[in-house]
Amino acid sequence: xxxxxxxxxxxxxxxxxxxxxxxxxxxxxxxxxxxxxxxxxxxxxxxxxxxxxxxxxxxxxxxxxxxxxxxxxxxxxxxxxxxxxxxxxxxxxxxxxxxxxxxxxxxxxxxxxxxxxxxxxxxxxxxxxxxxxxxxxxxxxxxxxxxxxxxxxxxxxxxxxxxxxxxxxxxxxxxxxxxxxxxxxxxxxxxxxxxxxxxxxxxxxxxxxxxxxxxxxxxxxxxxxxxxxxxxxxxxxxxxxxxxxxxxxxxxxxxxxxxxxxxxxxxxxxxxxxxxxxxxxxxxxxxxxxxxxxxxxx
Numbered sequence: 001x002x003x004x005x006x007x008x009x010x011x012x013x014x015x016x017x018x019x020x021x022x023x024x025x026x027x028x029x030x031x032x033x034x035x036x037x038x039x040x041x042x043x044x045x046x047x048x049x050x051x052x053x054x055x056x057x058x059x060x061x062x063x064x065x066x067x068x069x070x071x072x073x074x075x076x077x078x079x080x081x082x083x084x085x086x087x088x089x090x091x092x093x094x095x096x097x098x099x100x101x102x103x104x105x106x107x108x109x110x111x112x113x114x115x116x117x118x119x120x121x122x123x124x125x126x127x128x129x130x131x132x133x134x135x136x137x138x139x140x141x142x143x144x145x146x147x148x149x150x151x152x153x154x155x156x157x158x159x160x161x162x163x164x165x166x167x168x169x170x171x172x173x174x175x176x177x178x179x180x181x182x183x184x185x186x187x188x189x190x191x192x193x194x195x196x197x198x199x200x201x202x203x204x205x206x207x208x209x210x211x212x213x214x215x216x217x218x219x220x221x222x223x224x225x226x227x228x229x230x231x232x233x234x235x236x237x238x239x240x241x242x243x244x245x246x247x248x249x250x251x252x253x254x255x256x257x258x259x260x261x262x263x264x265x266x267x268x269x270x271x272x273x274x275x276x277x278x279x280x281x282x283x284x285x286x287x288x289x290x291x292x293x294x295x296x297x298x
Contacts, residue, residue, distance in 0.1 A: 019218045019219050019222060021214055021215050042070065043070070045070040046295060047070050047071045047072070047291060047294055047295075048070055048072045048073065049291070050072060050073070050074050051077065051195065051196075051199060052074040052199075053074050053076050053274065053275055055227075055274035055275070056223065056275070061074060073288075074278075075287055075288070077199040077200075077202060077275050077278065077279065080177075080178045080196070090171070091169055091171060091175055091180060092176075092179060092183065094134070095134065095183045095186070098132055099185065100187075101184070101185070101187030102132055102185060102187055103131070103133060103185045103187060104129065104131050104133045104186075104187070104189070104255055105134045105135075105186050105190070106134065106135040107135075107136040107175070107190075107191065107197075108136075108138065108191065108192040108211070109194045109197065109213075110138070110174065112214070114138070118246065120155060120156045120159070120248075121247055122248070122251055123155045123248070124158065124159065124247075124251070124252070125248040125250070125251025125252040125254075125255065126159070126162075126251070126252070127158060127168075127248075128251075128252030129251075129253075129255035130252075130256065131188075131255060131256070132167055133168040134169045134171075134186070135170045135171075136172070136173075136175055137151065137170055137171070151170055154172075177197070177200060181201060181204045182204050186204075187259060187265075188206065188255070188258050189206045189207065189208045189209070190258075191208050191209070191210060192210075192213040192217050193210040193212050193220040193221040193232070195216065198223070199275075201268075202229075202272065202275045203275045204272060205269045205273075206268060207230050207258055207264045207265055207268045208221075208231070208258075209254055209258045210224055210225070210231065210233065212232070218234070218238070221234075227271060228263070228264065229270070229271045230268070231254065231258055
């Protein structure tokens with residue numbers, strides 16, 4: 001990161017230090033060294049293609065323009081492929097019986113696990129929020145299916161009792177997130193703010209409560225918050241920090257804040273409209289035209 005700023009001094013280093021993933025702050029780590037070395041090659045690129053669209057990151061895209069960097073082409077939002085995995089229909093069937101925009105969808109992606117203590121506090125927060133929830137629980141190694149686990153043992157009896165009373169639906173397997181976020185019953189998304197999840201929420205106009213876990217997710221959450229269609233809770237720290245146990249009462253309050261914020265809901269609808277407009281002929285086709293012109297020139 002520092003290497004990038006030193007080679008292109010016209011770019012202000014405006015990313016706050018707490019927004020950077022902790023491994024990147026360790027100058028001795030192989031990750032940091034590789035990141036710094038790889039950034040030097042950016043000036044050799046003819047262009048950079050990104051899964052984004054102008055309305056979502058307008059300020060950042062304008063800042064990158066004419067700064068001595070290769071041109072950036074926001075070609076998104078890219079939509080997920082249908083064959084990404086097999087999913088149970090049970091969550092979708094449960095959603096069919098819920099009121100419009102009444103459900104909080106909770107998922108932190110296939111690569112993020114939580115300790116059992118934090119899972120239980122999250123479950124307590126969902127129960128205290130007063131809103132129905134669809135929760136994808138992950139407690140094992142990244143990219144591994146959660147087979148053979150007893151959800152009642154993982155979550156504790158309080159949350160399981162709430163689920164049994166039809167206040168929530170909990171699964172510990174892969175789900176079709178795209179279909180869930182596009183369902184009319186979903187009114188909020190508690191997310192790690194992985195970029196694919198951000199794009200899917202943007203397309204479907206779902207307000208996001210961001211709890212970043214690692215990588216670029218803190219910055220992604222701040223993009224959402226800056227655009228006005230979600231909240232990013234920076235005081236909870238990085239989710240992988242097991243020493244920072246976020247209590248259920250605080251989680252429940254934040255969920256209520258998100259679900260009851262009409263301004264955020266209106267901005268989410270606006271972002272959805274902009275995302276779909278970007279994918280139409282007048283949006284992405286124009287970006288592709290500029291890309292082809294740039295390639296011909298070079």
